[in-house]
Amino acid sequence: MGVYLFTGFPGFLAKQLVRELAKKEKEAKIYLLVLPSQLEKANEELSLLQYHHIQFEIIEGDITKEMLKIDSTNLERIYEEVEYVFHLAAIYDLAVKKDVAYRVNVIGTRNVIQFIKKITHLKRLIYFSTAYVAGLRKGTIYEYELDRNQSFRNHYEETKFWAEVEVQREMEQIPTTIIRPGIVIxxxxxxxxxxxxxxxxxxxxxxxxxxxxxxxxxxxxxxxxxVVPVDYIVQATIFLAHTDETTSKVFHLTNPNxxxxxxxxxxxxxxxxxxxxxxxxxxxxxxxxxxxxxxxxxxxxxxxxxxxxxxxxxxxxxxxxxxxxxxxxxxxxxxxxxxxxxxxxxxxxxxxxxxxxxx
Incomplete structure (x- = not known):
């Protein structure tokens, strides 16, 4: 039985990934890290996921806090049980102010990384970046590229760039797959x-x-x-997350055409x-x-x-x-x-x- 932890629920992409994973797995346990302000909505969304072979559990927390503000009892269980972490929690607003974006996207990701280091049986971190970490660069952008001294259109792009820098810095210690979607529809x-x-x-x-x-x-x-449809993103991500050769790799889930x-x-x-x-x-x-x-x-x-x-x-x-x-x-x-x-x-x-x- 696979054991998973998702951040970003009940956001749309996290919800779609959880739904797809539930379809694929014969048996699994899925922890959903949810902000206190989102608990009611998360429970509503969870009630719609009628997959009786999956154990769902909502964990109250906050990625902007140390140890994700998870209580000690839940921390010990997660450290011992979780095998896969899908980190999606982020600010996606193009007009977001810099301090808000930095706190959630950069500090939040840094906190998730430190948290993950204490997980005993981790098989994979699946981190959601964006193709637009390339910022204002022109021409062909390759999956293996990140820092090319680029500038950015907005604070969303810039803070997602710095968040991916944090993730790539730890890839030798943490088995990681980085997903960079295009514009999701x-x-x-x-x-x-x-x-x-x-x-x-x-x-x-x-x-x-x-x-x-x-x-x-x-x-x-x-x-x-x-632009890429969300069903392509979730199907591709679930496949790549469970493929051994994709560890320590970055993937543009962008439209080939x-x-x-x-x-x-x-x-x-x-x-x-x-x-x-x-x-x-x-x-x-x-x-x-x-x-x-x-x-x-x-x-x-x-x-x-x-x-x-x-x-x-x-x-x-x-x-x-x-x-x-x-x-x-x-x-x-x-x-x-x-x-x-x-x-x-x-x-x-x-x-x-x-x-x-x-x-």
Missing amino acids: GDSLTGETAKFDGPYMILNFLQRLRYSPIIPYLHKENVELN PIGTKEAYALMARQLLNKRPFGVFPLFLSKALLSFSFIRRWLMVEKEALDYFTCKSNYDCSEAVNYLRRSGIKCANFNSTVDTMVQYYKKHQYNKEKRILIK
Whole structure:
């Protein structure tokens, strides 16, 4: 029986990973480290996971505190029992303030590493980074690269970079697999997603312009938009976590066939509004308008999201594709998932729980 510890529950990606793991395992015990403020929601989500062959246990804790603020009784059990740790807890907001991001993403990861060192039978740490630790680098970004003196678009990218530095520094002592996803969207088959952030902000923007006679492009350049469905991320991660040869490796779970930003924008406009974009509204004007909070809130778009329309990077995922080839797990292209994505958005666009807080 495998014994697992997850941070980041009841977040969407952690929840999807737990669900996938429960499907794969014949028998397992899963500890879920949950913030006190998230206990009620975690219990609600856990009640929906009807897997009677899996033992679930919620552990109250906080990664920003030493020993993750787990009480001594639970600490001893976890140190003795846990074999796999999936560390997903992080701040993912592109507009997050630096001190908050640093406390959770960097100090939190540092605390998790120190905690893990006391686990007796650890087989693997699976750490969730992001492909965007590459920051503002241009050209091809390889999985084995990390520190190339890059600068960053926002505090999210920068603190995730420093967090991965912490993880890689300990890889000789701790058996580790690092996962770097691209921009995660909903399930390729159902469209299910937790929040309408990232590319969904473009749908928010288009929805606000639904009565406009002209839908302009937001940028004249057509750069790579690397979006990946969440089901690819979870299936690939579970496979890589249980493959012996993937210890001490880094994997870009990015789309091997990324779409261009203009093509993606046109596809979303067609699926949502049945319109074709025409002309260009300069990106610098869009950013200027989004400097006003009332416009950001009305459009439901963060200013920082527009920076990814100028991202001139290609995230090589050869290592991941090579290992996943034996599993049959493949990443769906955006063209084949956009309809499901938009239909889910249409159905849930007025659900307040799906909206992110725009400040």
